[in-house]
Amino acid sequence: MLAFLSRIYYILNPPQTRTPTYDTLPGKPLNFGCLGAAKIAPAALIKPSRTHPEVVLYAVAARDAKRADEFAKKHGFLKSFGGLGGYQDMLDDPAVDVVYNPLPNGLHFEWTMKALAAGKHVLLEKPATCTAAEAAAIYALAKRKNLVVLEAFHYRFHPAIQRVKAIIDSGELGAIKRVEAALTAPEGTAPEGDIRWDYNLGGGSTMDPGCYTVNVLRYLAGCEPTSVLTAKAIPYSDRPEHKQVDRIFWATLAMENESIGEIHANLDEKKLWGIIPRMPKLSAVVECENGTVELFNFLIPHFYHSIRVHPRGKAARVEKAYSFGGAAKGEVWWTTYRYQLEAFVDQIQGRTPQTWINGEDTVANMKWIEVIYAKDGFGSRPASKYQPCAEDERTM
Template sequence: MASLVQRLYRIFVPPSQPPKVEDSSNPPIKFGILGAANIAPPALILPAKSHAEVIVYAVAARDQGKAKNFAKKHSIAKVYGGSNGYQQLLDDPEVDAIYNPLPNGLHFEWTMKALLAGKHVLCEKPMADTAEEVKQMFDLAEKKGLVLLEAFHYRFHPAIQRAKAVLDSGELGKIKSIDLKFTAPAGAMKDSDIRFNLALGGGAMMDLGCYSLNCIRYLSSSDPTSVVSAIALPLKSANIQETKIDRAMSTTLALPNDVLASMEVDLSMPWEFFPPKLFKMWVVVKCEGGDVEVQNFVLPTFWHSIKVSNKVGGTTTKRVEKVYKFADAHIDDHSKALDLGEDWWLTYRYQLEAFVDKLKGRTPQTWVTREDSIANMQWIENIYEKAGIGSRPRSNYVLPAQ
């Protein structure tokens, strides 16, 4: 508990806030934020405080007042607001990179417009509503020579990388099955939440599910071979008329080598009182010679555990690992020094380190590739198809003739 409190304090009040670099030959990266989103402070603004090469320079919002208040609260120099605010931010020559935390259904349009404006983009996940849109986004980024990253921030933290290193080491033998649950408690989100809006790319599989599917694919080092079953649970509310919105999704995936993966995601899980349980956020990988269980794989900086059960010679040994920085991760890493990170670094801070490294021509410790992002979205679509409710609607935005 003491270490948790200490980490929380350091997240919000970093022990070291290095001065921003002022080298004209290697200037800092100036970010613009599209939308005054609630995720922006933990995902970019807080991490930027401890990064010498990052300045959160501008924010745009449809509501001018909201944009001004957001900028004042977070000490952001430039503000754009109104119906043309997003485009004005993209047209600002001082902005080098865009953070796009807009609703899912707007990711495609505004990421494409950002790329057309010559900006690098860190785009929240899921990157778009369809795999074809994701492909087009990367095609344009590559054509323009720009960096585009889907913000699967948990992948940059040493905790999940340590869990994968245990599985890849062969210590436990081949993977036999994977079981993952990721839920939010009932009442955490109102019926009017964008996650329940089909036009904006809503649904549990799009929200919690994109993480869950990505984690299964990452830990197994494979893509599914088929969707065995997918059952969508609709949101039952008089205020919601969207029959294609999944409040929850239960899925079974077939992976190579006869491995089955089960996945349960729920945006409004009924409360469990005995024992008390507000949410679930864990993955268990069963292998021939033991198991790996990761608790809180998404936000491990707050708390997490990696439980390893090893069945050797008729006996079972158990250990619990907690990994907050790469010095403690025990992984093979030839791209960066193993002292990368601090125990209070959020997953987003590790992600920002990688993104800036990429922009500066350095080799990031890890990366989420084009192929990874396209495949993740394609399998989300496959799950929706199996569930009988179809993919989220494609964007109406059409790329101008080049």
């Protein structure tokens, strides 16, 4: 209990890194610019940056200049850019080295391409784009310009999910037969009018919590799907604008290793009897020839998680993995986002990150999201109307 309380305290109140001198920095300080004053930014970038000596919260841009200024002052950004041209003004600032893009899904492609064209590395919120073709175009441009792009599946950088993968890969439980992953959010997480219910902005359950379930299925199975056997989705409402916006989805996939994957997501799980909130589903279960392993809370395991390993015919055991131990980087209170930021900066600085998510992985994840949408009849989210302008093409 003391360890739990200590971990929670430091997660919520990360110790401020002592300002290092240039002589003691591992690498050149990186000036981060944040596109939009998004709600996810404090957890995903701002708090993790406080314990990373190479990360500088340099600028934030928002359509509303007042909001940008208030966000900058509240969270310690050195500059703010506002107004209709605020995003581009920030990209045009030569002092910005890295861009964090937490904009709505439908804007990811345009502003990531513009950031790359401006010579910036990009930490890109998931799902990376609305189509696999857009994701491929992003990584193609990044390769041509020798820039780093990372799709922010933060859970992949935490010791908990990596420990589960190590158990599977060890052969202790035999060949994989079935992988199940579920992620649900309680009613009200995305209220009426939220961008996550907007089809034109890439909304829907498969795009939001669902993209995690597709990703964790592929990661733990250690291979790609071969087909979507079944897929079903329920729309957010019966209004015409929501006919392609899924509130819930289920899918069954055949995998290359002849296992079966079952995934489920719900972006608005209704209360029991209309009054009792349901417990979120946050589990990934891998059934093998000789037993099972289950990770509870694969999404944000830094708060609490459990890894239950049950070899057939033997006693079950429960493991925890809050740090890698040994000489590996990390503290028991590091969040998934802090581990992710460490890997991202390492990659930019030319060091070898502890783990990485490459462009092929991102493109494949988007491909299977689109295949699921095709199977359930809801269709892919609209591709961006953005086309690189002549100036962008010269930089490419």
